[in-house]
Amino acid sequence: MxxxxxxxxxxxxxxxxxxxxxxxxxxxxxxxxxxxxxxxxxxxxxxxxxxxxxxxxxxxxxxxxxxxxxxxxxxxxxxxxxxxxxxxxxxxxxxxxxxxxxxxxxxQTFPLQFYIRQDSDLNIANYSDLAKLRIGTLRAATYFDRFDRDQSLNKVEVVNYNQLIQMLLKDRIDTFLEREESVKPWIDHVDYKQKIKLADYLYNKSVxxxxxxxxxxxxxxxxxxxxxxxxxxxxxxxxxxxxxxx
The missing domain is CATH 3.40.190.10 (Periplasmic binding protein-like II)
Incomplete structure (x- = not known):
């Protein structure tokens, strides 16, 4: 037992x-x-x-x-x-x-770059040129400290990369920032070459x-x-x- x-x-x-x-x-x-x-x-x-x-x-x-x-x-x-x-x-x-x-x-060693429309006459050569622009960002994403903490900038939050690109092409934002490897898969190769371009200003610190x-x-x-x-x-x-x- x-x-x-x-x-x-x-x-x-x-x-x-x-x-x-x-x-x-x-x-x-x-x-x-x-x-x-x-x-x-x-x-x-x-x-x-x-x-x-x-x-x-x-x-x-x-x-x-x-x-x-x-x-x-x-x-x-x-x-x-x-x-x-x-x-x-x-x-x-x-x-x-x-x-x-x-x-x-x-x-991540690829720089964060600012995208603008090919037909745009905007000149983003330094950080101060971002003032008063409509800047597309991914909701809840972080980019670099100065940008993330800057509440004076007009940041327009969207859900995904496709929305960033479409809003830029439709002139609903002036620019957005992202790494090139993350943007290219979301846009046709011809459109990438003919409809958008990179601004001079970029953030080039690894993350x-x-x-x-x-x-x-x-x-x-x-x-x-x-x-x-x-x-x-x-x-x-x-x-x-x-x-x-x-």
Whole structure:
């Protein structure tokens, strides 16, 4: 009788341990930004998609991608509706609800450039020329400190890159700022050459991009394991190989 009781208790402990293990999928807040993340043939693809998938696989986790505009992705993370986001800049405000992995997964070296219409006579040669212009920005995105904190500028927030381009072409904004690699996938090659041009002024400081977890995520207690595995993937060249093959 004692043996049966002890055996029963052991089975209960084992069952409890198995149920306590986090089997839920890792929910990835995903905003569309080719070549880093995009949706094609009913699947998510891109550099960031492959990196987070590889990281999850190494830790025996399943992933679920949830597409959202950038601002909504941040809201999902703040509320705990998503677990993780990839390729995000570290800011004081975001540190209130995000925990970042130790190392950045990338350092963005392409400059932030200001786009204007090809037929525009605007001259944006320095920061002061931005005054009184209608400047398109992505909602909740950050660019560089001086610009982000400047409340005197007329910033027009939109949801995605396509809206930025269309509003510029329709003369609803005077300019927008972004890196060229993020703009080109959203516009026809001919239109890019014939309808828009780059202003002289640009911001050319590199920016680190990180993988960050919601502080309300059920995976937050495993943050050290994620960090260690990411460091290993960086050291082994696996993450660079993903970049090189895209």
């Amino acid at each position: 004692k043996y049966i009781l002890i055996r029963g208790l052991c089975l209960i402990v084992i069952a409890f341990s198995a149920s306590a293990e986090n089997k839920a999928p890792l929910i990835v807040a995903t905003y569309i930004e080719p070549p880093y993340s995009y949706y094609i043939d009913d699947e998510f693809a891109g550099i960031h998609v492959k990196i987070i998938t590889l990281l999850a696989e190494k830790l025996n986790k399943q992933v679920k991608f949830v597409q959202c505009p950038f601002a909504r992705c941040l809201s999902f993370l703040e509320n705990g509706q998503a677990d993780v986001i990839i390729g995000i800049r570290k800011t004081t405000e975001r540190l209130q609800y995000l925990t970042y992995l130790e190392q950045p997964i990338s350092t 680190d991009g990180y993988i960050a977890f919601s502080k309300k995520s059920t995976f937050i207690n495993e943050i050290e394991q994620f960090s260690l595995m990411q460091n290993q993937l960086i050291k082994n060249g696996d993450i660079q190989a993903i970049r090189d093959n895209n």
